[in-house]
Amino acid sequence: VIEPLSSSNKYQVGPTSRQLPVGVFDSGLGGLTVVQQLFKQLPWESIIYFGDTARVPYGSKSVDTVRKYAIQIVRFLEARGVKLLVIACNTVSSVALEVVAEAAQVPVIGVIEPGALAAAAVTRNHKVGVIGTTATIRSGAYEKALQQLASHLIVLSTACPLFVPLVEEGWLDHPVTEQVAREYLQPVLQQGIDTLILGCTHYPLLKTILHKVAGNGLRIVDTAIETARQVKAHLGTLRLFSPQQSHPQHFFYVSDFPQKFEEVAARFLGEPLSNVTHISVENY
Amino acid sequence: VIEPLSSSNKYQVGPTSRQLPVGVFDSGLGGLTVVQQLFKQLPWESIIYFGDTARVPYGSKSVDTVRKYAIQIVRFLEARGVKLLVIACNTVSSVALEVVAEAAQVPVIGVIEPGALAAAAVTRNHKVGVIGTTATIRSGAYEKALQQLASHLIVLSTACPLFVPLVEEGWLDHPVTEQVAREYLQPVLQQGIDTLILGCTHYPLLKTILHKVAGNGLRIVDTAIETARQVKAHLGTLRLFSPQQSHPQHFFYVSDFPQKFEEVAARFLGEPLSNVTHISVENY
Numbered sequence: 001v002i003e004p005l006s007s008s009n010k011y012q013v014g015p016t017s018r019q020l021p022v023g024v025f026d027s028g029l030g031g032l033t034v035v036q037q038l039f040k041q042l043p044w045e046s047i048i049y050f051g052d053t054a055r056v057p058y059g060s061k062s063v064d065t066v067r068k069y070a071i072q073i074v075r076f077l078e079a080r081g082v083k084l085l086v087i088a089c090n091t092v093s094s095v096a097l098e099v100v101a102e103a104a105q106v107p108v109i110g111v112i113e114p115g116a117l118a119a120a121a122v123t124r125n126h127k128v129g130v131i132g133t134t135a136t137i138r139s140g141a142y143e144k145a146l147q148q149l150a151s152h153l154i155v156l157s158t159a160c161p162l163f164v165p166l167v168e169e170g171w172l173d174h175p176v177t178e179q180v181a182r183e184y185l186q187p188v189l190q191q192g193i194d195t196l197i198l199g200c201t202h203y204p205l206l207k208t209i210l211h212k213v214a215g216n217g218l219r220i221v222d223t224a225i226e227t228a229r230q231v232k233a234h235l236g237t238l239r240l241f242s243p244q245q246s247h248p249q250h251f252f253y254v255s256d257f258p259q260k261f262e263e264v265a266a267r268f269l270g271e272p273l274s275n276v277t278h279i280s281v282e283n284y
Numbered sequence: 285v286i287e288p289l290s291s292s293n294k295y296q297v298g299p300t301s302r303q304l305p306v307g308v309f310d311s312g313l314g315g316l317t318v319v320q321q322l323f324k325q326l327p328w329e330s331i332i333y334f335g336d337t338a339r340v341p342y343g344s345k346s347v348d349t350v351r352k353y354a355i356q357i358v359r360f361l362e363a364r365g366v367k368l369l370v371i372a373c374n375t376v377s378s379v380a381l382e383v384v385a386e387a388a389q390v391p392v393i394g395v396i397e398p399g400a401l402a403a404a405a406v407t408r409n410h411k412v413g414v415i416g417t418t419a420t421i422r423s424g425a426y427e428k429a430l431q432q433l434a435s436h437l438i439v440l441s442t443a444c445p446l447f448v449p450l451v452e453e454g455w456l457d458h459p460v461t462e463q464v465a466r467e468y469l470q471p472v473l474q475q476g477i478d479t480l481i482l483g484c485t486h487y488p489l490l491k492t493i494l495h496k497v498a499g500n501g502l503r504i505v506d507t508a509i510e511t512a513r514q515v516k517a518h519l520g521t522l523r524l525f526s527p528q529q530s531h532p533q534h535f536f537y538v539s540d541f542p543q544k545f546e547e548v549a550a551r552f553l554g555e556p557l558s559n560v561t562h563i564s565v566e567n568y
Binding site for chain 1: 337338339340344345346347348349445446448449450452453459460463464467539540541544566
C-alpha cells in the first residue's frame with residue numbers, strides 16, 4: 001500500500017525525514033526476524049522496534065481488536081518520529097494493513113505482499129503453499145495477494161497454531177516439532193506444492209526442520225528477507241536512504257517487562273539485546 | 285485470603301448479597317473448568333464469568349502487567365455486583381492474589397490454596413509434583429502454599445508451556461501431546477512423586493493423557509474441583525448460599541470477539557454456550 005510517488009503529497013519527505021528511523025512493529029518477538037534482515041540489508045538505517053508483548057499473541061484475536069491495537073502502535077511510533085512503517089507481523093498485515101495505511105502519515109509496508117511476490121516469482125509448477133497463524137490463514141490475505149499477481153496459481157494454505165509456542169519454547173530442532181510439522185504440512189505437501197511461504201515471522205527459525213520434513217527440493221519463501229528487500233527498494237524510490245556516514249541507532253520498545261524479551265530476542269536477532277524500554281501504548 | 289469471620293466487617297453481607305452471583309475470572313477460557321465444577325457442586329448459584337480473551341495468555345507476562353489486568357477485571361465484576369470472587373487462573377492467583385484481595389470489597393478465593401490443601405491431604409510418600417505455566421512455576425506459589433501446610437513435603441515443579449496451546453488446538457488425545465507430556469513429566473516422575481497438582485485450569489482436559497504417561501497410580505489433583513469445593517465451603521461459612529428455590533443465571537463476558545470463545549468453550553464446559561457478551565475492561 002505504498003502510494004505512487006506522483007500522488008504521494010500526503011507524505012512530507014525532506015532531508016530531515018532521511019535521518020529518521022524506520023519504524024517496525026509486531027505483536028511480540030517475531031518481527032525481530034525482519035529487524036535482523038534490515039540490519040543486514042540496510043546497515044546505515046536507524047530502527048525503532050515495538051513489540052506488543054503485553055498483548056501477544058494477536059493470531060487468535062478478532063479483527064477489530066487487532067486493528068485497535070495496531071492503530072495505537074502506529075500513533076506511538078509516529079509520535080516518536082519515523083520515515084516509514086513496517087508491519088512485521090503477518091496477522092496485522094493480513095487484517096489491518098489498509099486501516100494502518102489509512103491512519104499513518106508515512107508509507108506502510110506489510111509482510112504479505114513481499115512474500116507473495118517472491119513466491120509467484122520462484123514457483124515452477126504454480127502450486128504454492130502458505131503456512132501461518134489461524135488469523136492469517138483465515139483472512140485469506142496470501143491467497144488474495146497471490147491471485148492478484150498471477151491468477152493461474154494454485155494456493156494451498158494451512159494454519160499451524162503450535163509453531164509459535166514451539167519456537168518460543170526453543171524446540172527448534174526437537175522431535176516433537178518435527179512430528180507437528182509433519183502433521184501440519186502433510187496435506188499441502190501431498191498436493192505437490194514446490195514453494196512454501198512462511199506466513200509468520202516466527203517460522204524462519206523452523207527452516208531447518210521444515211526442509212527436513214518437506215525435502216530440500218521445496219522452495220521456502222522467508223517473508224522476513226523479502227520484506228527487508230521491499231523496504232530497501234521503497235526507501236530508494238522515495239529517496240529516503242539514511243546518509244551512509246551517519247551512525248545508526250536501534251531502539252527497542254515492548255509493552256511488557258523487557259527482561260524476558262531480551263532473553264528470547266537473542267535467538268531471533270542472532271545477537272544480544274540490552275537497551276529495551278518498557279512502554280504502554282494503550283492510551284495512544 | 286478469606287479473612288476470619290470475626291474480622292470480616294470489611295464485607296457487607298446481608299440477604300441481598302445472597303442473591304448476587306459468584307464472580308469468576310480468568311485470562312481466557314481455562315477458568316471454565318472451574319465454572320463447570322461450580323455448576324456441578326453449586327447448582328443454585330448464579331455465576332458471572334469474565335475471560336480476558338483479548339489479552340490472553342497471562343502466563344508469559346510480567347507480574348506488574350498481570351496485577352494491573354486483574355484489578356481492572358475485579359473493578360468490572362464488582363461494578364456488576366458479586367458476593368464472592370474466584371480467581372480461576374493459576375497465573376493470577378500466583379502473582380496477584382494479595383493485590384486482588386486488597387482491592388476487592390468481597391472475599392476472594394484463588395486456585396492455589398485449594399490445590400495445595402488437597403495435595404497435602406492425599407500424598408502418602410510426601411513427594412508432590414506441580415505443573416503449570418512458566419509464570420505460575422516461576423512464582424513458587426504452590427511450593428510456598430505446600431510448605432506452609434506441611435513443611436516436610438518435597439515439592440517438584442516444572443513448567444509446561446506447550447500444554448495450553450495443545451489443549452486449545454484440541455489435541456487432547458494426540459501422540460504429539462503424549463510425547464510432550466512424557467518430556468515434561470519425566471524429570472518429576474523420576475523423583476518418585478505420588479501426587480501431581482494440575483496448576484493450570486487448562487490441564488484437567490489432559491487428565492487421560494497424563495494418566496497414560498504417569499500410570500494410574502499417580503494421584504492427580506484437579507484444582508478446578510478443589511476450588512469449587514472451597515467456594516462451597518466459604519459460601520456456607522459466610523451464610524451466602526443462594527436460596528435453593530431461586531432460578532440461577534449465568535453470564536459470560538469476554539474482552540475479545542465472543543464467537544471463537546463460544547466455539548472452544550463447549551470443550552471446557554461440556555455444554556454449548558451462546559449468551560456471551562463482549563466487554564472492554566481497560567478503563568475500569
